[in-house]
Amino acid sequence: MKKTIQLTLALLISTLSLFSQTKQTATADRFFDNISYVDAANKYKELAEKNPTEHVLKRLGDSYYYNVKMKEASEAYAKLFKNFTPEESEYMFKYAQALRAVGNFKESKVWMQKFHQTKLKDSRGEEFTDKNANIEAIKNEKPLYEVSNLVYINTENSDFGVTDYNNIIFFSSTRKVGKFVKNTHTRNNKPFLDIFYVSKDKLNSANEKTPLSDEINTKYHESSVSFSPDKKIMYFTRNNYNEGRYRKDEKGYNNLKIYRAEYVNKKWINIIELPFNSDAYSVGHPSVSKDGKRLYFTSNMPGSIGQTDIFYVAINGDNTYGEVKNLGPKVNTEGREMFPFISDDDVLYFSSDGHFGIGALDVFSSKLENGRFQKPANLKAPVNSQLDDFAFSINPNTKKGYLSSNRKGGAGDDDIYAVIELQKTIPIIEKPCLRVITGTVRDQMNQKIPNARIVLKDAKGIIVKDTITNEFGDFKYKLTCNKNYIITGLKEYYKNDTASFTTNIASKIKLNLSMSEEFTLNDVNELIIKINPIYFNFNKTDIRPDAARELNKVVAVMEKYPNMIIAGNSHTDARGNANYNQKLSERRAKSTVDYIISRGINPDRISDKGYGETQLVNGCVDNDTHSNREKCTSEEHQANRRTEFVIISFRKK
Known part of the structure; x- marks a missing residue:
């Protein structure tokens, strides 16, 4: 009895503890979902000390x-990966970035390589594991800028984002105004x-x-x-709060918006949102080009490549704006690109955790040349540190500018720094010799094949690229000059084709995939299983032995390709009554x-349909009144009496 009481008490205490933790987790989740990260961290820390679940450690x-x-x-994150294996590879990236931010570059590289192996097509993994990516080159080589803290402008709070305006500067700050603080951000x-x-x-x-x-x-x-350019229009970022209305999206988030104000009689008035x-999404961090014809900004709107794009x-x-355009994958990554600044000499400066x-x-x-932004260059230390460096701006004439950072040694959260350029911002990089190699993949009917797999190998047989053709059956590569390559086109239900080439000149590659022996095209260019004609006795539907042999071939093909869906379609010639022919074909x-x-064979993978005389492959028509009868040979009528197994679709494996 005593043991039973003890066990009951233990179960009761365990149940109460679980109930308490579930309630606390809900509280922590609510803080997190409301972007109250300080309160959320405190709650999750308490939970992690008692029961470090995967969810708690992630959050x-x-x-x-x-x-x-960091x-x-x-x-x-270290505790998370020690005890669990999260499905989301993004946690590997964040762990690698957090390690990098505390100076553990060796361990960061290990986790970035794991992230890259998990998401091979993610540009961030490619960037951070590239053999040419040298951390020492951007940490310790000759600096491009001199950086100094503007101690008299910075406070213990956040100060950042300087913009020149004639003989004054504008900046953003969370400093107190007078003795009171109007609001506190969660x-x-x-x-x-x-x-x-x-x-x-x-x-x-x-001075204040x-x-x-x-x-x-x-x-x-x-x-x-x-x-x-005339300083009469100001663009700025604000919460989704206008005319006293505070709006949230369907998830409860209050997003950012860009607003426009006019300078009239020494006042900023006529404030409107763009x-x-x-x-439903945020738009912020505006930057106007020198000619006043372009506005650059950051957003997480639909169509973004990453978490935030430029x-x-x-x-x-005329108070109107053109079509919003993404700067594309050369600038934007799957991570965060933020705080764009376009200088007077058409250089885009921005912050990123994806490059x-x-x-x-x-x-x-990134320099704007011929309407395109070039590959971004890291501004190196001391502009960049192990934490967040952002809101960079520069005057190309005076070589002076500003930087914001939350690096160690500052006065507070984010600080503003003065910047002086010591040498040319964008180093001249000798462009490697590249050849443009284009090609197409076609079938035996000379039709282009979309979504065909293209495997490109170098002279040693190492795979260089593994891609697919576009919707038009085309592919395109830029490859190093004077190299030997082997390229192979593959497509399910087709025979492979291989070609070799050398990149001493630009080349046009043609790959021709003939159809696998099990398949062919019918007279209306449908892909069908290749079998001999199936015959029935007159006015019969029984499967004859010769027909069974052909149908067994269909079974074999379907077993070989278990994701294939087909339809068994039967047709008659036009002789005889149309209604009779229809029912006979069915x-x-x-x-x-x-x-x-x-x-x-699973019944879900095959269907049957009779078409009677409605889909003749030639002109041998003959209606029920014989008013349009065409004289045809027995062979011509036989061509219409057919049973075909048409490939309908390819179910996902």
Whole structure:
């Protein structure tokens, strides 16, 4: 009895403990879903000490990661991978980035290689595991810039994002205004951002920095300012809060939007949101080109390559805007690209965690040439550090600019730094010799084959590329000059074709895939199983021995290709009554399909249909009144009496 009481008490305590933890997990999840990462981290930490489940450790790591607490994030992810194997490979990437941010580059590389092996087509894995990616080159080589902390502008809170405006600068800050703080953001329990300005000649003095008017600064976030060339239009980022209305998306998130204000009589008025904003996603960090014709910005809108991408839109000059366009995969990765700044000499500066860098967010530059942005270059240390470096801007004439960073040694959360260019921002890189190799894959009817697999090997037999043709059956590569390659085209139900070539000149490759011996095309170009004609006795539907031999071939093909779906279609010639012919063809179609099913083929993979005389393959027509009868030979009529097994689709394996 005593043991029973003890066991009952133990079960009761265990149940109460589980109930308590479930309730606490719900509380922590609610904080996390509301982007209250500080409160969420505290709750998940308590839970992890008692029962470190996979969910708790994931969320604990993410709560630290999203608040750039990389030491704590790396420790949480380490426990996660020690005890569990998360299905989401993104956790490998975040763990690798957290390790990189705390200076553990060796272990970071190990986890980045694991991430790359899991997601081979993710550009981030390719970038960070590239044999030419040299961390020492961007950490310790000769710097491109001199960087110094603007100690008199920075506070213990977040200060970032400088924009030049004649003889003053605008920047964003969570500093207190007077004695009161209007609101506190749940993400990090810090005040909301406002936009401030200060004269350039007072950057190195302790004078108070001035906030913009309440028309611009509200009780929520405002940041990231940019101006039209004449300085009369200001673009800035704000929470989805306008005219006193605070809007959320269907998940409960309040997203960011870009707003436009006009400078009239020394006031910023006529504030409107831009038409490509949305309640469903964020749009922010605007930057206007020198000619005022383009607006660059960051967004996670549909069509993004990664978590956040850089887009641009044409400014038409009549308060309208063009089509929003993504800058594409040369700039954007599957990760985060943020804080674009387009300089007066058409160099795009932006921050990214998807291109190879030193820390969490690194600053990169990409030159606009002939309407296209070139491969981004890392600005190296000391512009980039092991943590977040962002909101970089530069005047190409004065060679002076600004940087924001939460690196160690600053005054507070994010700090503003002065930047002086020491040498040309974008190093001249000798372009490697490349040849453009194009090609097509066609079938025996000279029709292009879409989605055919293309395997490209070098002279040693090592696979260089493994891709598929586009919707038109075409493929295209840029390959190193004067190399030997072997290329093979493959497609299920076709015979392979292989060709060899040398990249001493641009080449056009043609691969011709003949159909596998089990298949052919019928008279209306449908893919069918290749068998001899199936004959029935007059007015009969019984399967004769000679027909059974052919139907067994169909069974063998279906067993060989278990994902293939077919239809058994029977047809008659036009002689005789049309209604009779229709019913006869239906009975014969069913008879052939029943035979195939009786040999073990799943009924879901085959259907039967009779077409009577409705699908003649020649002109041997003959209606019931014989008013349109065409004189045909027995062989011509026989061509219409056919049973075919048409390939309908290929079910996923």
